Amino acid sequence: MTKFQCFYIAFLLSVAGVVFGGSTNPGKSDKLILCVVDGRGSYKKSVKFCPILEQKSNIECVIGVDRLDCVRRIHKGSAHFGVFSAEDLVAARWASTEILVTNEMRFHDTNFEYEIVAVVDNEADIHSAHDLKGSRLCHPGNGLEGHWSDVLGSYLENVMVQKTCDESISITEDRFRSASKFFGPSCKAGPWVPDPIQDRLLKSRYPSLCQMCYNPFRCDIGDKHWGRRGTLYCLTSGGGDVSWARLDDVKSHFGFSGLKAEANPDEYSFLCPDGHLQPLNATQPCVWVSKPWPAIAARRSHAAFIQELVMKLSHDDQMSWDNALLSLLESYHVKIQPLDNTIPIDDYLDQAVGFQSAYSFPECNPPRSIVFCTTNIIQHIKCSWLQEAAQVHGIVPNIQCIRGTDLDHCMDDTMYKTADVVLVDQDSRVRAQRDYKLEPLLFEFSKEMHDRYVTVAITHEGKRVDSFDDLYNSKVCLPSHEGAAYVSVVQAIKDLSSRKYISLKNYFSDNSCTWQPNGSGNCKDDYRGDLGALQCLIDGRGDVAFLSSDVFKNFTMGLLDYPWAKKASYKNYRLFCPYGKNERSTRFEYCHLHWTARGHIMVHNATLIRKNEIHNSLRDMDRLFGKDIKTNTLPFTMYGPFDRKSNVIFHDNTENLKNIGDLMKDSAPRLMESSFEKYSQEPKPSETSSSRINKPLGYFSLFSMLILLFVNI
């Protein structure tokens, strides 16, 4: 990240502080406010301890959505302190002018959470870092979770190995290819990329990086040479020359922490970053990179007070506010250590050798970042935080956020490749694909059907409709021109009507609310949108309405708080099931026409390699910041409120991102994807003469997307 970007983010934050009313006068009450992030499971610490704190002390809790949410609250002054991981602090440092680190949360009595060293075999003829070229590297590998970070894990390769930035391969592949050229036969087991097929493919291209594994063909998690101790077994009994390992593991492996030695320490040495060797029994081993402990960070104005306060806490009295506060601060049993002084985040992180530089290796030029187009300031700020969070978790290539004035501007930028990615909803999908030549890459997915966009047909109770053609020439209420419901009906005409080649406009009465491409229509504006289509039906303006299932559901439950909805009874309306009733096995309560996702991530016509690279990075973010995550508290939340606003960029109800292949595996029938594809390839209705015969169009685009998923990295 460049200095300019940092200033820019800091600037955005200060703007956000003003625009969104962050309070910056903590002095207005003398209460101290702790920002708490609750764990995922059923057990919420805040429920148990915050009330005790509020009753018995002058401290109160605010509940942050995630840890970076707490950083923002402290920055803006709506909270005063909280507990953060070293990675959170890296993400926070650019915004941190007002935040100081006060206390370390140590798990045991060492200066750092862990330190990473390089151990070489004395026979390997390695006397300086340069001699590592061609050496046999033992690496803990990937997929270790906790206690070992990917960013620190790849530190040695990043220092030693030059990326080529070759545009014909992905950045990820570039890393493995460069490492395989630099090092000799090595072991780096575990998943190289999340997708197993792509993982296999990469490993078959660069087999030397698996050659020293116990099972070079599997090269996977659980290999004898995989993991924290595996890297040392690879060195001492597997024939490796150099091992990248945690210092504490080295000590126990070589018998310096009371346990029996697995190998003779005299035969190995530490290789120092400055090039000299040290015996393994050195009192001050040379460390390449170390990881700071989690820490309490506080607003500058309260930092000294909080540092002192925290040191006085104890668990002695279970009912005391002391105990409550301590329990909220600790994640597991910890020793709280004051710093000599309250210090800025940068100074705190700089105490750990190599740590900050692990996050600032040079990027390729021209940059390979994924330019994400956002349409307003709050989206832009969330996007920038996502970028920070992705950066500290080592996702490459990372996103870079730009701001367009509106969706059309963003789609235009994406078409002309100033941006790579834009997120559109189901009703803008046709425009994105047909008018701006964009392709869908990933979709926002929810298990719950009402959180997807599901088109249902509603008619008046008395109207007799037995087959789809009974709707011919009737008045229809549609939410929008060429939105999801519209395209769904076009598909239904093709599938179910004897007049299958007729356009939607010519199928229904001229007096319908089908809207016009130029925005005008013969219906009042109140009838636009899914709620509008329902109102259109209820007002008697139409015979049938096609709209989203969640709106109809709320209507039947009396949850629509509008005069027109209140005066109507749902008993006077009924579902029409043009495709028949649902099969027993589907758990959805309504028969429906088609379904689609509410968010479509669209990209321009890029190379297959580039599309896969974007796909993989976004899936990595989904894996780390989405809802499938297993860890206790999230660093950042992609799907959930952001600064107390709902549905910023992504929908709060989204569960994860899926590609077309995953969507097609869903059990709900009639995914709209092929309908969108076909509709987008047809000429615009405004350009067609009436009752034009449409030729059936191919599935080429859908087919090519499926290929994309299986072929390349």
Ligand SMILES: *[C@@H]1O[C@H](CO)[C@@H](O)[C@H](O)[C@H]1NC(C)=O
């Ligand atoms: C390290 O081990 C060597 C050889 O076993 C010994 O001579 C030396 O005194 C030891 N150094 C320390 C600091 O223990």
Ligand SMILES: *[C@@H]1O[C@H](CO)[C@@H](O)[C@H](O)[C@H]1NC(C)=O
């Ligand atoms: C929109 O298109 C319709 C039908 O093509 C036409 O009658 C109407 O005048 C147009 N309205 C505007 C504002 O261009």
Ligand SMILES: *[C@@H]1O[C@H](CO)[C@@H](O)[C@H](O)[C@H]1NC(C)=O
């Ligand atoms: C349906 O009702 C729920 C509960 O009041 C509300 O959260 C949701 O936004 C409503 N959805 C629509 C589409 O009106």
Ligand SMILES: *[C@@H]1O[C@H](CO)[C@@H](O)[C@H](O)[C@H]1NC(C)=O
């Ligand atoms: C995409 O780009 C390739 C190469 O630049 C070109 O041949 C192809 O026609 C483009 N496809 C579309 C749909 O624009």
